[in-house]
Structures are given as C-alpha cells and as structure tokens.
Amino acid sequence: MTSAGSGLTLLQTCALSLLVFTGASQFALVGALAAGGGPFTAAAGAFFLGVRNAFYGLRLSQLLALPRAVRPFAAQWVIDETTAVSLAQPGRRSARLGFVVTGLSLYVLWNVTTLLGALGAEAIGDTAAWGLDAAGPAVFLALLAPMLRSGTERMVAGLAVLLGLGLLPVLPAGVPVLVAALAAPVVLWARGRRRASRGDAGEGEL
Amino acid sequence: MNIWIAILVTAVGCYAVKLAGLLVPAGVLERPLVRRLAALLPVALLAALTAQQTFADGRVLVLDARAVGVAAAAVALVLRAPFLVVVGAAVVVTAGVRALGG
Numbered sequence: 364m365t366s367a368g369s370g371l372t373l374l375q376t377c378a379l380s381l382l383v384f385t386g387a388s389q390f391a392l393v394g395a396l397a398a399g400g401g402p403f404t405a406a407a408g409a410f411f412l413g414v415r416n417a418f419y420g421l422r423l424s425q426l427l428a429l430p431r432a433v434r435p436f437a438a439q440w441v442i443d444e445t446t447a448v449s450l451a452q453p454g455r456r457s458a459r460l461g462f463v464v465t466g467l468s469l470y471v472l473w474n475v476t477t478l479l480g481a482l483g484a485e486a487i488g489d490t491a492a493w494g495l496d497a498a499g500p501a502v503f504l505a506l507l508a509p510m511l512r513s514g515t516e517r518m519v520a521g522l523a524v525l526l527g528l529g530l531l532p533v534l535p536a537g538v539p540v541l542v543a544a545l546a547a548p549v550v551l552w553a554r555g556r557r558r559a560s561r562g563d564a565g566e567g568e569l
Numbered sequence: 570m571n572i573w574i575a576i577l578v579t580a581v582g583c584y585a586v587k588l589a590g591l592l593v594p595a596g597v598l599e600r601p602l603v604r605r606l607a608a609l610l611p612v613a614l615l616a617a618l619t620a621q622q623t624f625a626d627g628r629v630l631v632l633d634a635r636a637v638g639v640a641a642a643a644v645a646l647v648l649r650a651p652f653l654v655v656v657g658a659a660v661v662v663t664a665g666v667r668a669l670g671g
Contacts, residue, residue, distance in 0.1 A: 370572070379579075379580075382576065382580035383579050383580045383583050384583075385587075388579060388583055392579050396575060398621070398625065399627070401571070402572070402575035402578065406578035406579045406582065409582075409583070411610055412611055412615070413579075413582065413583035414586050414607055415611055416587045417586040417587065417589050417593075417607070418604060418608075419587075419590060420588070420589065420590020420591040421593065421599065423591065431592075434588065437591065438587040439587065441587040441590060442587075493664050494634070494660045494661065494664030494666075494667060496622075497623075497634070497639055497642075497659040497660055497662075497663035498660050499622045500620075500623045500642075501638070501639055501642035501656045502656055503618045503619040503622065504642055504643060505655045506611075507615040510608075510611065510615070511612070515609070516609065516612050520612050522613070523613035523614070523616040523620075524616050526617065527620050528620050531621060531628055531630065540621065543613055543614065543616070544610055544613045544617075545613075546617075547609035547610045547612065547613045551606060
C-alpha cells in the first residue's frame with residue numbers, strides 16, 4: 364500500500380517483499396526513496412533496521428540447532444515474529460515446528476497482501492487525496508510503540524526525532540535518518556557515564 | 570533503475586545479517602553492549618522516520634493534516650487498538666481533515 368504510493372512499480376513492490384522480507388526495512392526503504400534519497404543512503408537506513416535480525420538468528424541457532432546446510436534457507440525467515448514464536452516453545456521439536464509454520468505462513472501472507480495492496484493502490488491513484496500518506500508514519504509509530512519500554516528507549520527516540528527533523532533542511536535526503544541513528548550510541552554512552560559516576564556497577568537500566 | 574539498485578542492496582544486506590546471526594558462533598555478538606546497541610538502533614531509526622514522514626514536505630518542515638492523522642494513530646496505540654485499526658485511524662482522520670480544508 365505505502366510503497367505503490369511512492370513511485371515503485373507493482374513488480375518492484377512485490378520483489379521488495381519477496382527478497383527483503385523484514386517489514387520495517389521495507390517501509391524505511393520506500394519512505395527514503397519517496398523523499399528523494401539516493402539508492403545507497405536509502406538502503407543503508409533499511410539495512411540498519413534489519414541488523415536486529417542478526418541477534419534473533421543468534422538465539423535461534425542455539426535453540427533450533429539447525430544443520431549448517433539448512434541455515435542459508437532458514438535465514439530468510441529470521442524475523443521478529445518467528446523468533447517470538449520459537450522462543451515461546453517448550454522444546455526443540457516444537458520450536459523448530461513453530462519456526463517453520465510461522466515462517467511459511469507469514470511469508471505467504473505478507474507477500475499476498477503486498478500484491479493485493481499494490482494492486483489496490485494502483486486502482487486508487489493519488490494516494491495523498493485519501494490520506495494514505497499518513498499510513499507510512501502510522502506504521503512506523505505502531506512498530507516503535509512496543510519498543511519504548513524504559514527511559515533509555517524514550518531518550519533515544521526523543522533525541523532521534525530532534526536530529527531527524529533538525530537536520531532535514533540542511534543535509535541531503537536520507538542522510539538525517541542515518542545521523543539520527545547515532546542517538547542510540549550517544550544515549551548508551553551518556554547513561555554508562557552517569558552510572559559510572561554514581562559508582563554503582565549493579566543492575567541498572569542498561 | 571535506482572529503485573532496483575536500492576531494492577537489491579537492501580535485500581542482500583538484510584539477508585546477510587539474518588544469515589550472520591545463524592552462522593556466527595555465540596559469544597562474538599553476545600556482548601551486552603552490542604546487544605543493547607542493536608536493540609536501540611531500531612528505536613532511533615523508527616522515531617526519526619515517524620517524525621520525518623509526519624512533518625516533512627521535501628526538505629521543509631510543515632504542520633498539516635498528516636500530523637492530526639498520526640496523532641489519531643498514537644491515541645489508537647495508547648488504547649491498544651490492533652495494527653490495522655491504528656493505521657486506518659491515521660488514514661481516515663488525515664483524509665477527513667483534508668476534506669474539511671485543513
């Protein structure tokens with residue numbers, strides 16, 4: 364829906380879902396391209412959003428104990444949902460089953476809805492007239508909301524908003540988002556320093 | 570052509586990090602600081618993207634119907650509405666404000 368509204372063809376929209384298959388990265392790429400970002404700055408933002416999947420893979424590889432030959436095929440399905448389902452299972456057998464069932468059904472469902480959404484958006488035409496340009500930020504907000512658990516997350520989000528908006532008029536399209544990503548290490552560093560100066564090495568928010 | 574380049578670069582990059590997680594021996598990425606940073610990066614990126622797509626018109630900051638729509642989505646999120654309702658609220662409210670000449 365959001366991607367067909369920003370200059371991608373039907374084929375490009377579906378290829379994106381089939382090949383990338385990690386929602387936040389897809390929306391970010393489309394948003395950056397629509398804003399006039401270059402292909403590499405747009406891809407860099409999408410890539411950083413996908414980095415968390417490496418940490419899911421790390422936990423899944425211990426849990427599922429997949430043979431090395433199977434791993435390249437399983438990798439595409441390493442996403443938020445499959446990790447959540449697999450980790451919630453009591454044993455290895457059910458974890459493997461949960462991973463395959465969740466991965467397969469989400470992969471099919473996600474790509475079918477992408478196709479239907481892209482066809483629908485082509486039929487609608489001017490997306491802005493219908494308020495569909497607000498769908499993109501609403502999707503990001505819905506993905507972001509469950510992550511804002513503690514003060515650290517909220518500080519990172521706040522700083523990233525300031526950087527993203529403040530730098531928008533002065534830097535080329537797509538670059539302010541990448542600079543805003545620096546909010547994460549900056550807040551971590553500031554928190555670490557504050558904790559160190561208080562002198563407690565115990566279980567803090569970090 | 571640029572769009573295809575962006576799609577392919579993203580696809581290769583995103584697949585590579587997924588595979589890396591499965592192949593890399595535990596311990597290399599298992600350090601607490603690295604884990605914490607990986608959890609916070611999406612927070613920073615999503616927050617910046619939300620703000621930009623709400624308030625940016627090209628490289629200029631504006632306050633228009635989208636802001637009202639995204640505010641409606643935020644209210645829906647606080648009320649724990651399902652994903653599609655959240656997005657639907659943003660679309661409907663934005664369209665409504667535009668129809669009223671906002």
